[in-house]
Amino acid sequence: MQLRADSIVWDIGAGSGAVGLEAARLCPDGYVYAIEKNADDAAIAAANRRDHGVHNYMLIQGKAPQSLERWPDPDAVFIGGSGGELDELIHLSLTRMKPQGWLVMNFVTFENVGAATAVLKALDAQWDLTQLQASRSRPILDMHRLAAENPVWVVCATRGENHD
Amino acid sequence: MQLRADSIVWDIGAGSGAVGLEAARLCPDGYVYAIEKNADDAAIAAANRRDHGVHNYMLIQGKAPQSLERWPDPDAVFIGGSGGELDELIHLSLTRMKPQGWLVMNFVTFENVGAATAVLKALDAQWDLTQLQASRSRPILDMHRLAAENPVWVVCATRGENHD
Amino acid sequence: MQLRADSIVWDIGAGSGAVGLEAARLCPDGYVYAIEKNADDAAIAAANRRDHGVHNYMLIQGKAPQSLERWPDPDAVFIGGSGGELDELIHLSLTRMKPQGWLVMNFVTFENVGAATAVLKALDAQWDLTQLQASRSRPILDMHRLAAENPVWVVCATRGENHD
């Protein structure tokens, strides 16, 4: 996400806050604006904020794009969950984002990757797609096998033409 | 495994017979000798042999290297399970195998890959290692994620120096 | 592809013949019909057929769906390359294929996976998607790293509703 010390970050679909809170620690002179619709997740994120003593972070419980019009224009946007508003959120992020800003989105389904990249192509945005897969050791007898976690996809986008 | 129509194949740790029975179908003028220590697996392999009408295949229930001294020298050896006799089975396979023959071994643990490649290095054999990972689609809502299967390793070896 | 000894197989976009020729060896009482538009690939496939002494295999140099109307209905169809006629080839394969037959397609681009699964959804076919990734050992100093090959996707489809 190419964060600087003073970056303004939006964290849409913040879940339990992991991405946004780490961003806040990396941007001590910046600020992170987060929104999460699920009340339990939002409560966990709020508790994590307190536990880590993070002051440059605010979290709204609600459903994006609600509230985004009141946030300052971002240097970086992270979309961890879109609740079906993916097209609108991509449009809004690329419109509001400062030049050279980055939009980063995580996906677990092929269909959402396809939908996101179709929107980005239509907007003539620059983007690329990364697939990540982790496997972790598990003991078996006195040895170790690798237990695979499911692949995830990360789409990174900025304004302008595709930079590939 | 570079099988020809007349290849002689050993299938050590045959499990339920999948590899050996497919080899037998690919080598109609050859023969597959299989051994499996687990009685239930051996019974399934025998049933699969009958179901597919495979005639150039025999299966012994037992523990390798038992019985291997009575089998003809192989063009190809597949080790799907070694029951702790890995060193001896690699030595025996490379010794008995015809020139240009291939030994193919499947592993699910890091430690067995390390043990097998250490033996192959000590024998100055040619070998390489392939890691395979598959992920399969699973429905989620009206979309599809990928569910990962665990990585497996395949070690292929022949006589002579490492060909990498 | 669940081939039986007497399966009729179509190999569309046969390339240098690897899939179709192995299918022919697995189906000694069946027959493989192959088509490849690239003349060089078709010549290699023909040479491979002769080298392996495969008799139950024919290859046409041309561009599918040309010629398919003269082939008998298949038990299995493999599409290794579609030359832009993907929709029509999927329709045709599912229409002509015998019940319980399988259509297997290989893809290297996200967009073609998306296009194929969209057609299969529209046809209410059963299908699943497998991602395969291999990595092979390469020497570095006196050790070995893994060099990754690019992921490929395999879509398997049959008639009827999605069986996941």
Place this chain on the structure above:
Amino acid sequence: MQLRADSIVWDIGAGSGAVGLEAARLCPDGYVYAIEKNADDAAIAAANRRDHGVHNYMLIQGKAPQSLERWPDPDAVFIGGSGGELDELIHLSLTRMKPQGWLVMNFVTFENVGAATAVLKALDAQWDLTQLQASRSRPILDMHRLAAENPVWVVCATRGENHD
């Protein structure tokens, strides 16, 4: 690496400084001690430190374990390159590390993973192994394939018995 705001971090084989400098940003009340033997890499790391205005970071050009005896006991150790002193560095890190500290090591060869885990087993340390693989989109015609990067392995260790 479970860093806190006041963590003391060692970065051994710092390369161009990416890991250590991000750690320094995440630990504003802590300090990162880095060592890199390659002069060009060390110069890049020093330039990156200045560019990002990171003050809680020092880098020595040299070869570990040289200099480590003068550094305070760490909360976390990252080994990105070991220059053949892997056994000694693991011993030293686990001995000097504070309780609940984590040692994190990156590897690109099977043999070094095997060597590191053998040392950790001999020390009866807790450890696990993660394999990471990324693939990135590349344009092909008007579509996108995935180009795979080579797998890497991360070994995480702490004192005490294996926690798997």
